[in-house]
């Protein structure tokens with residue numbers, strides 16, 4: 001796979017506040033990339049720089065082969081952005097909004113119609129095309145916002161918290177659209193989210209806080225590194241199990257008669273189980289989650 005976004009030493013301060021303090025990361029072409037961090041971590045500032053809305057103080061970046069600061073028009077032609085706050089006019093219908101937006105791209109009338117139709121189809125916004133944007137549900141608005149960002153068929157789609165505030169069913173629908181863009185259209189998706197179960201579906205994750213990258217890797221790698229799997233055992237004889245675990249120098253806690261034994265990886269639980277099989281009345285192995293990773297790295301629960 002080739003790299004479509006490359007970031008080196010990117011930095012931005014607002015007065016004395018160092019919002020982004022020299023970040024480095026790459027995004028693979030066609031991947032679903034999740035950018036995580038608590039409120040104020042510097043995510044939006046980084047995205048604003050990569051999308052040419054904010055001039056960096058230092059560092060460099062290329063997006064779809066275009067150098068930031070040198071070919072910002074090229075970058076803008078290659079990206080689509082779905083902002084947290086919509087840019088569409090609530091009084092116009094979805095179709096009117098998209099046609100107005102599409103008129104910026106200097107297309108002929110027939111090209112414009114075809115581009116809008118393609119964006120609508122891809123975003124699944126066909127059912128409410130003739131309705132005023134302001135009268136749509138949250139999920140429908142999001143689809144219209146995504147359609148707006150797709151009119152010029154971008155290579156990279158930036159989505160800033162695309163599902164925040166939506167109900168679980170609608171979140172799922174919007175998420176299905178995002179996956180389709182990536183899988184079927186080969187689009188690179190650059191996503192920020194406060195929902196860790198969404199981040200867990202990404203190909204690669206960067207976690208940042210206080211303007212710095214804290215960790216990066218696949219969800220699996222991050223969970224292996226920063227989250228602990230837990231073996232939970234219900235013994236027939238608690239004293240016997242305690243003695244067995246102490247003899248192995250395995251740490252554990254007991255709650256309501258259940259032994260909680262942290263294991264580095266889920267398969268390690270097998271070693272423990274093997275030696276005390278006849279004393280086991282019940283067991284469960286709980287994998288570490290992205291929530292654990294986030295908590296470990298940032299020292300804070302996810303704040304939406």
Ligand SMILES: Nc1ncnc2c1ncn2[C@@H]1O[C@H](COP(=O)(O)OP(=O)(O)OP(=O)(O)O)[C@@H](O)[C@H]1O
Pocket residue numbers: 014017019037038039040041042043044045046
């Ligand atoms: N235009 C600005 N002027 C001054 N300070 C700013 C400006 N934009 C952002 N900041 C500050 O920079 C820091 C990073 O903000 P940023 O919006 O990049 O964080 P974030 O990770 O996107 O947070 P969130 O998850 O809340 O969107 C914060 O302390 C914020 O208050």
